[in-house]
Structure formats: structure tokens, C-alpha cells
Amino acid sequence: MIKLKNILLEDASKKVLDFKETIETIANKVDDLELSVPISDFLIRIAATESCYGLNKKAGNNIWQIDPPGFKDTQNLKSHPGLQKKFDILKDNGIDWLSKSYDDIISDTYLNCIAARLYLGNKPGSIPSTLIGQAAYWKVHYNTSSGAGTVEEFIAKNSGNGIAGCLDYAK
Numbered sequence: 530m531i532k533l534k535n536i537l538l539e540d541a542s543k544k545v546l547d548f549k550e551t552i553e554t555i556a557n558k559v560d561d562l563e564l565s566v567p568i569s570d571f572l573i574r575i576a577a578t579e580s581c582y583g584l585n586k587k588a589g590n591n592i593w594q595i596d597p598p599g600f601k602d603t604q605n606l607k608s609h610p611g612l613q614k615k616f617d618i619l620k621d622n623g624i625d626w627l628s629k630s631y632d633d634i635i636s637d638t639y640l641n642c643i644a645a646r647l648y649l650g651n652k653p654g655s656i657p658s659t660l661i662g663q664a665a666y667w668k669v670h671y672n673t674s675s676g677a678g679t680v681e682e683f684i685a686k687n688s689g690n691g692i693a694g695c696l697d698y699a700k
Contacts, residue, residue, distance in 0.1 A: 541699035545692045548575070548582035548613045550697075551638075552592065559642045564621055566651065571656050571663055572645060575671060577686045578678060581640070581695035591635040595647035600631045603647035615647060660687055 556569035556576070556592050572593070580588035588594060597602075605625055619626045624643070634640045648658070652670040657663050664683035672678040686694035 539698045540643055543697040545582065545584065545695045548584055549577070549628075550693060552576045554584045555639055555642050556641065558600055559646050561620055562619055562643075564646055566655070568646070568649065568656050571649075571667075572642060572682070573668060574691070575645060576642075577670075577695060578667065578683045578693050581698040584695055584698035589635065590638055592638055593641050593642060594636060595641060595644045595648060597631050598684045599648050600634055602651055603644050604629075605651075606677075609651045611650070612647065615650065619643070639648070658683055660684060663687075669693070 550595045553569070553573055553585070555574040559572065560567040560569040576582050576592050579594040581590045583592045602609070603612070606616075616626050624640075626643075626647070629640060649671065654666070654670075657666055661680075661684065664680040664687075667683050668674075668676075668678065668680050688694065
């Protein structure tokens with residue numbers, strides 16, 4: 530029985546790792562756009578917290594859990610004039626951001642990550658480099674006080690290799 534549990538745990542770990550590697554590739558691709566300073570590590574940690582890299586079926590393809598108001602904020606030039614430069618970069622890369630709809634970004638993982646990056650770019654301050662600092666920043670600026678997530682959950686899902694906190698979704 531113990532051997533079977535170990536095999537199941539290994540299978541779950543491999544599944545989480547596979548999903549995580551896909552998210553890492555997408556987050557690095559978004560960083561490669563050079564919309565601003567690189568934050569792929571933070572984007573990966575958000576994906577772990579918000580959807581366990583997409584393993585949480587409730588999230589669907591909305592891996593970064595961008596909500597409709599958050600998406601609207603990514604297109605709000607009036608409130609965020611600095612977005613224009615980012616829209617130009619995206620357009621140079623074949624993406625007309627202002628033509629995108631909420632349905633577009635929740636059905637395409639790459640666009641979903643871009644939306645998360647643009648959303649974070651509208652927030653004050655710089656992204657901390659430590660796990661604890663990022664957890665606190667995420668709670669205040671991304672999940673917000675009305676969100677169900679906690680700093681402790683962010684830390685738990687991203688401690689170690691960022692896999693253990695998502696194993697239950699891979700079984």
C-alpha cells in the first residue's frame with residue numbers, strides 16, 4: 530500500500546511539474562516582450578497561488594484569475610497613460626491589445642499572462658524579490674482585501690519547488 534501511495538505521489542508531482550514548466554515558459558515569453566522589468570518569477574508564483582498552474586479546474590484557462598474589472602484596467606489609457614508604450618510593444622509583436630475582449634484573455638493562456646503583466650504594471654511600487662515580500666504585495670495589489678486568498682496560502686503554494694502546495698489538484 531505504501532508503494533502505491535509513493536507511485537501516486539510521484540505521478541502527481543510529475544503532473545504539477547509539467548504544468549509548472551508550461552507556465553514558466555509562458556511567463557518567460559511575456560518577460561521577453563520587455564513590457565517593463567522582468568517579473569516572470571512573480572507571475573509563476575501568482576499562477577501557483579491562483580490556479581495551481583492551471584490544475585484547478587475551476588480556473589479554466591484563466592490561470593492568473595484576471596477578473597473583468599482587472600481586465601478593463603489593462604485597457605484603461607485614461608487612468609494609465611503609460612500603457613500606450615506597452616500597447617505599441619504588443620502591436621509590434623502582433624497583438625492589438627485594445628481589440629482583445631475578456632473572453633479572449635480567459636481562453637488563451639498567453640494572453641491571460643499578458644493581462645496579468647499589464648495589470649501588475651498599473652500597480653504602485655516595485656515587485657519585491659523575496660517570497661514573503663511578494664506574498665504581501667500580491668495580497669494588497671493583486672488579490673486585494675476582498676479576495677479569498679491569504680499571504681500564508683501564497684507562501685505555502687510557493688515554498689520549496691512550488692509543487693507540494695498543488696499536489697491535491699494533480700491527483
